[in-house]
Amino acid sequence: MTDVLTGPASVTQERRLVTEVPGPRSRELLERRTAAVASGVGLTLPVFVERAGGGVVVDVDGNSLIDLGSGIAVVSVGNAAPRVVEAVQAQVAAFTHTCFMVTPYEGYVAVCEELSRVTPGDHAKKSALFNSGAEAVENAVKIARHATGRQAIVVFDHAYHGRTNLTMALTAKNMPYKQGFGPFATEVYRVPMSYPYRDEPGLTGPKAAARALALVEAQVGAGNVAGVLIEPIQGEGGFVVPAEGFLPAIADWCRASGALFVADEIQTGFCRTGDWFACEAEGVVPDLITTAKGIAGGLPLAAVTGRAELMDAVHSGGLGGTYGGNPVACAAALATIQTMREQDLAGAARAIEATMLPRLRALQERTGVIGDVRGRGAMIAIELVRPGTSEPDAELTGRIARACHAQGVVVLTAGTYGNVLRFLPPLVIGEHLLTEALDVLDAAFAQEAGAR
Structure with a gap:
């Protein structure tokens, strides 16, 4: 690992305390x-x-x-990464907003092209851009339901997917995320996660997947499941890394049952886990993948990327939002991805x-x-x-x-x-x-x- 200076030259790379914390x-x-x-x-x-x-x-x-x-x-x-700063300054000087659904611009298209390149799988892909991780997850659920004609969404113990009404239903932890905010969205079903530290000894990844999927088949019905939504490594749940073989077994079941495998890579994505995306560690290719956080060097941007036929299943006007894919955020994302490649x-x-x-x-x-x-x-x-x-x-x-x-x-x-x-x-x-x-x-x- 080499020391890389980024951000303003005035930010010396050292720990230095001149007052108590907080001062x-x-x-x-x-x-x-x-x-x-x-x-x-x-x-x-x-x-x-x-x-x-x-x-x-x-x-x-x-x-x-x-x-x-x-x-x-x-x-x-890094904060204020040089390429990100340069790209953002140039874009702000050109224009800050038009709404992509009114008068589009190249930056949005270029980000979607990059997402097609860097996300897992060599199939044809398309993307839609949003503002936050929770918004991306909500839209992934919308797409999964529309494309499959089914309603049930399967999620896991310890999961975190956001704080909107739907994503609170998808999130497992009550305090501080859900307490007092119900009722929540319906047709969400929770099953056990593979949690090697707390699972019983000998519970392999495939066995943990079989445990979860048996509950889905018995209590939900495979033919009712629009998608299985999972963080390849759980974030707020405690960085729970499922046992080897768990994710591939879930993905295989999705393919066999007609459900979509939806990877929430909002925290794990963009090189964070040593690959561009955490699913790559076991060769899992999601049908839909949600991204945000590391995508744009600190500017608010999120995306759903998926198989082209699934993304195109939604009618025109069914996806979008006033600020989704803001041109300044798109410029930052392109510079961020370039920085990740170069370094x-x-x-x-x-x-x-x-x-x-x-x-x-x-x-x-x-x-x-x-x-x-x-x-x-x-x-x-x-x-x-x-x-x-x-x-x-x-x-x-x-x-x-x-x-x-x-x-x-x-x-x-x-x-x-x-x-x-x-x-x-x-x-x-x-x-x-x-x-x-x-x-x-x-x-x-x-x-x-x-x-x-």
């Missing part, structure tokens, strides 16, 4: 936030960012923090994995409170448990995260039980920053869990 200026802004912003909008770390680039964010107090979150897997090419960021993700996994496994051996180390590429997690058990320890997870934050390392939590620390560094992060962040994590465990 006085951030605390002032937090008071304004509390007064003006709805309390339902959550907050992980109360530092207000002034600039960012490469693997660091700099707050309004001058503290430089190592970024192991990437805005939840969004700025994979081999899939390879960079694999190098990040090679650095992180040995360190985290060593920490697991020393502490006795890490039940599982898992993930792929630059999508890595540790699941914290009470010593000698598999009982989730959300309280310790929160303490470790806060200790890292106080020392200038941005980490995120996740998991159905709130006991997973997840790491999503920018793919351009320097190895020295990654190593230093892991040193801070080691110290946090020593402080909060008595690790040596």
Whole structure:
């Protein structure tokens, strides 16, 4: 892994604390936030960012923090990546909006062409562009239902697919995503996920798939299923990597039953897991694939890409939206994809994995409170448990995260039980920053869990 300088030249690639975290200026802004912003909008770390680039964010107090979150897997090419900045500036100077459905523009078409190239499979594909991951998932469900003439959508335990009414129904976790917001959309059916750490011993991927599909056939009926929607590696659910063979078995069943295999690659896509898309690790080719997050270097853009005949099954006007495929976001996406190719960021993700996994496994051996180390590429997690058990320890997870934050390392939590620390560094992060962040994590465990 090589150190790649991205973003504004003024963003030095180092961790540097000049005040406590959060500092006085951030605390002032937090008071304004509390007064003006709805309390339902959550907050992980109360530092207000002034600039960012490469693997660091700099707050309004001058503290430089190592970024192991990437805005939840969004700025994979780094904040203010040079090609993205150049492309966005040029597009803003030309025009900012026309609505593609009114007077179209080349950028939208070019993004769809790139999606046809980079997504799995060599079949004919088409795409439609949207604003957010949840919007992409909603439209994938619409397409699956329209194309198949069926209604049932199968999802999995621990899944996260968004916060709109339909995607809340698809999402598994109640708090904070669903509590008090029902009733939810119907014809959504949930089955068990392959979760190797928590499954019974000996439950292989194919056996876990058979367990889930037996429930579908008995309780839903194969002929009623429009699509099976799955994250190839679950995101908010805790970076759960299904056992080998699980995804191919689900995809095979979909082909045999006439249902669509719909891959939610919103968090896993665009080089994050060491391939362009996580499905590629087992050679799975989705019928439909949803993307967002890392697609556009931080600008809001999402897509559904699928087999051309499925995408074309929807009548004219059935897909779209005023802002979907905004020209500035499209320019950013084209620059982001070019950057990923030129810098081999899939390879960079694999190098990040090679650095992180040995360190985290060593920490697991020393502490006795890490039940599982898992993930792929630059999508890595540790699941914290009470010593000698598999009982989730959300309280310790929160303490470790806060200790890292106080020392200038941005980490995120996740998991159905709130006991997973997840790491999503920018793919351009320097190895020295990654190593230093892991040193801070080691110290946090020593402080909060008595690790040596």
